[in-house]
Amino acid sequence: MSTQEGIRPAPVPLVLGGARGGPRVRTLRRDSWKRSPLITQGYLLLFVVYATWAAFQNSNYYVGASSHRDLISPFYSPCVGASCVPGSHGSFLLHWWTYSPALVILIIPLGFRVTCYYYRKAYYRSFWHSPQACGVTDGHKKYTGETRFPLIIQNIHRYFFVLGVLLNIMLTIDAVMAFRMPGAGGIGVSVGTIVLCANAVLLWFYSVSCHACRHLCGGHVNEFSKHPVRHGLWKIITPLNAKHMQLAWVSLSFVALTDLYVRLVASGVITDPKIF
Amino acid sequence: MAEVVMRIWRGDSEGGEFQDFPTQVSEGEVVLDVVHRIQAEDAPDLACRWNCKAGKCGSCSAEINGLPHLMCMTRMDTLPTEEPVVIAPMKTFPIIRDLVTDVSFNYEMARRLPPFAPKEPGPDGTYRMQQIDVERGQEFRKCIECFMCQDICHVIRDHEENKEHYAGPRLFIRYMELESHPLDTNDRRELLREEMGLGYCNITKCCTEVCPEHIKITDNAIIPLKERVVDASYDPVAWLGRKILRRTKKTATEAANYRTDPKTVKASQ
Numbered sequence: 235m236s237t238q239e240g241i242r243p244a245p246v247p248l249v250l251g252g253a254r255g256g257p258r259v260r261t262l263r264r265d266s267w268k269r270s271p272l273i274t275q276g277y278l279l280l281f282v283v284y285a286t287w288a289a290f291q292n293s294n295y296y297v298g299a300s301s302h303r304d305l306i307s308p309f310y311s312p313c314v315g316a317s318c319v320p321g322s323h324g325s326f327l328l329h330w331w332t333y334s335p336a337l338v339i340l341i342i343p344l345g346f347r348v349t350c351y352y353y354r355k356a357y358y359r360s361f362w363h364s365p366q367a368c369g370v371t372d373g374h375k376k377y378t379g380e381t382r383f384p385l386i387i388q389n390i391h392r393y394f395f396v397l398g399v400l401l402n403i404m405l406t407i408d409a410v411m412a413f414r415m416p417g418a419g420g421i422g423v424s425v426g427t428i429v430l431c432a433n434a435v436l437l438w439f440y441s442v443s444c445h446a447c448r449h450l451c452g453g454h455v456n457e458f459s460k461h462p463v464r465h466g467l468w469k470i471i472t473p474l475n476a477k478h479m480q481l482a483w484v485s486l487s488f489v490a491l492t493d494l495y496v497r498l499v500a501s502g503v504i505t506d507p508k509i510f
Numbered sequence: 511m512a513e514v515v516m517r518i519w520r521g522d523s524e525g526g527e528f529q530d531f532p533t534q535v536s537e538g539e540v541v542l543d544v545v546h547r548i549q550a551e552d553a554p555d556l557a558c559r560w561n562c563k564a565g566k567c568g569s570c571s572a573e574i575n576g577l578p579h580l581m582c583m584t585r586m587d588t589l590p591t592e593e594p595v596v597i598a599p600m601k602t603f604p605i606i607r608d609l610v611t612d613v614s615f616n617y618e619m620a621r622r623l624p625p626f627a628p629k630e631p632g633p634d635g636t637y638r639m640q641q642i643d644v645e646r647g648q649e650f651r652k653c654i655e656c657f658m659c660q661d662i663c664h665v666i667r668d669h670e671e672n673k674e675h676y677a678g679p680r681l682f683i684r685y686m687e688l689e690s691h692p693l694d695t696n697d698r699r700e701l702l703r704e705e706m707g708l709g710y711c712n713i714t715k716c717c718t719e720v721c722p723e724h725i726k727i728t729d730n731a732i733i734p735l736k737e738r739v740v741d742a743s744y745d746p747v748a749w750l751g752r753k754i755l756r757r758t759k760k761t762a763t764e765a766a767n768y769r770t771d772p773k774t775v776k777a778s779q
Contacts, residue, residue, distance in 0.1 A: 252604020252612055253523040256573070262596050263576030351733055355713045365664040368716035369577045377669045379710035386709065389744040392737070445729070449737035457692035459640035475729060 260371045267367035271360035277483075278357065281490055285309065285340070288493050292334035294500040295493075296322035297426065299416040303506055305426040307496040308433055308489050309336045312404045339401070343489075346398040349391035351445045352482045392446040402437050409434040415508070426499060426506040433485075433492040440485040443474035514586065516544055517594035518556065522607045529553075530594060535586045541597065542570055542581035545609075557608040565722060568656030572609050573598045578658035578720050600661040613657050619677045622706075626688055627696045643692045649730060650687040652723040653680065659717035659727055665710045676707035679717035679727045686731035689738060699735075699742040708735055 261267070288295075288309050295307040298321040306313065306322055313323040315335030331338055347353050358364045363373035380388050409430040415422045441447065452468025455461045474481070499506045516531045531548045542560055549556045561567040563582045570581040575589065575596050589595050603611035631637055659679035660666065666673050677685070685702060688694050702708040717727045725731075741748045 253525075254601055254603070255521060255526060255599035255605030255608075255611065256519055256601050257528070257598070261576050262573065262598060264590070264593065264596075265575075351713050355715055358712045358714055364712060365668070365714065365716075368662050368714070368719055369573070372664045372668045374668075377665065377672065377710070379665065379707075379712050381707070381709035385712075389736075389740045392740065392745065445733045446737060449734060453734050453737065454741060456643075456690050456694075458642045458646065459692075465642060476726075 261367075261369055263367070263369050267370060271363075271366050274356050275360040278360070281486060284490055284494075288490075288497065289336035289340055290334055291497075292317060292336070294497045295319075295336070297496060297500045297506065298322070301499070301506070302415050302417050303424065303426060303499070304411045304414045304416060305430060305496050305499065305506065306408050307336075307493040308405055308408070308430075308437075309340060309493045310334075311408050312339065314338055342394065342397045342401050346391075346394040346441075347482070347486070349388050349394055350482065351391070352479045354388065391444075392450060395441065395444050395446040395450075398437075398441050398444075402434065402441055405430075405437060406434045422508055423510055424506045424508045426495065428509075429492050429495050433488050436481070436485040436488050439474065440478075440481040442471060443478045443481050445475060445478070447471060448475050512586075512591060514544075514591040515594035516548060517596045518545070518548070518609070519598040520553075520556070520608055521605070523605055526605075526608075528596070528598075535591070537587070539586050540582055541572075541574060541579070541584045541586060541589075541595070544586060545581060545597070557606070557610045559610045566654055568654035568722075571600055571656045571658050571661065573600060573661070578661045580656060580658075580722050583722060600657070602661045602663070602667045603657070613660075615673060616655070616657050616660055616678070616680060619681050619706075620684070622677070623681060623684060623688075624696045624698055624701065626691065626694055628693045629695050637693055639692060646690060647687045649725055650683040652725055653683060654723060655680065656722060658720045658722070662716040662720045663711075664714070664716070665707070672707065672710060675705060676710050677702075679711075679732065681706070682708065682711075682735060683725060683727055683731040686735050689735065697742075699739050702735060703739045703743055708732070708739055711736075 256262075288307070295310040296313070296319050297303040297305040298319070304321070310318075310322070312326075313319075313335045314326060314328050315331045315333065315338060316327060316329045317332055318327065318335055328338065359366055364377070365372035380386055409427070412427040412430040413421050413423065415424075448468065448471045451471055452458070452461070452464035452466075455464050455468075458465035458468070498504045512535045514533060514535050516533055517528045518531060520526050520529045531552055533544060533547060533552075535544060542558075542563060545556070545558055549558070558570065558572070558581070560570040560582065562569070565580055565583040568580070571578055572581050573579070573596075574581070574584055576598075578600060581597075586595075597609065599605050599609045599611045600613075603613050603615060606612050628637060657680060663678055665676050666678060682702075685698055685706070688696065689698055698706075711728075711732050713728060713733065715728045717732075718725070718729070721727060
């Protein structure tokens with residue numbers, strides 16, 4: 235018996251009968267409703283293909299002292315695999331992991347974004363057609379949403395948020411370290427420094443604007459007047475949360491561009507110009 | 511004046527079809543004006559529900575070119591007129607006639623909602639709330655019950671069988687208003703998870719897109735409710751924190767008992 239039995243008013247029979255009106259067509263929409271899910275699908279596929287390719291490369295992810303730089307790709311940071319190149323890793327290494335280190339570390343951002351409330355909307359619409367657009371019949375005969383396995387796992391989003399924050403701290407350290415110019419005279423700023431800093435800032439904005447963050451910081455509180463600090467945090471996060479979709483796309487794009495930039499510099503295709 | 515064809519669904523529970531009504535549209539007219547003119551001139555038996563004609567009563571909801579709108583707030587000059595303007599009844603609810611549907615599903619789901627159960631008043635016998643606590647629920651009170659969010663929600667729009675166990679976006683904002691109310695003692699989280707189908711919502715935000723009051727239904731009600739359900743049912747760390755710090759609302763049963771016999775609950779704690 236549900237524990238709600240005590241507080242629930244006596245149920246009134248629900249009358250579900252009755253024929254629906256309107257024509258039996260998939261949709262009566264005439265606007266270009268297919269465009270948005272198609273763009274989302276294409277962009278996400280493009281990112282997945284690039285990220286998968288980059289993760290399996292296991293090379294050209296670090297620009298080190300030989301180039302007078304300290305730049306590491308966000309796909310490979312923190313570098314914890316046995317195959318990490320010298321200079322790219324700290325003291326902690328998973329010596330038993332001999333494959334690409336990106337395959338370990340990417341689990342965190344992948345889990346964070348897959349369970350993200352915004353991306354759920356994006357891929358439920360564009361890949362799962364559930365529904366493809368508002369007012370368009372969804373593509374499934376039966377629908378149970380996120381009530382059963384495997385989609386009930388989406389409820390662990392807050393744990394990935396915490397792991398994502400830890401990863402952001404590592405990427406912020408990488409951005410700070412990118413100000414070092416080893417062997418070329420101490421501290422400076424290059425284009426790579428700016429790219430890594432911008433990447434870290436965007437990832438922080440994306441993480442802080444997350445719905446789970448909003449809930450954990452203050453959303454769970456019922457009496458704001460008794461929790462002024464939590465209310466203050468909630469008020470800061472709420473406008474950012476309204477931009478979560480935009481931050482999701484910008485940060486996703488920039489993390490790939492950051493990897494691409496580091497990869498091009500590391501492979502010698504371009505040089506990282508020093509600004510000052 | 512512009513010439514436009516209004517393609518309106520005519521029929522009842524036995525069946526129906528679209529009927530075209532060529533008509534003239536004047537500057538500034540809304541869809542409801544044109545429907546009323548058709549009623550007056552061409553089809554006096556055309557059924558349509560309306561009341562305030564000001565976007566506040568929520569009566570004239572219908573699907574215009576495939577998406578739910580308030581007919582009284584949809585200006586004709588915002589619609590493409592080179593093709594017929596298609597007006598159909600809300601798809602999710604049983605049809606009564608023409609554009610009128612039976613929305614009693616929503617009222618039944620409202621009856622199933624455990625009501626506001628205030629805690630004990632202060633020593634002076636009154637309740638006090640600070641302005642910042644009052645403000646949070648104001649957004650949800652803007653709801654005019656047009657039920658367009660319920661209509662567009664694919665959980666029940668495309669799956670009739672889910673109506674038995676899905677309250678829908680309109681009711682979720684009411685749940686959130688009560689769940690976040692500082693004076694309320696009821697805990698509806700388990701009910702939301704087990705019987706009101708919160709987990710059926712997959713955050714596609716159609717309810718937010720169609721809301722004429724621009725209530726952020728998904729971001730400010732459904733997702734916060736989902737997070738509260740995670741607190742209650744899926745997060746072992748939150749559970750442990752509650753046990754250690756003893757900081758939680760009463761469980762649903764405790765709250766119910768408390769209202770009937772406060773001493774019993776106090777004695778059992």
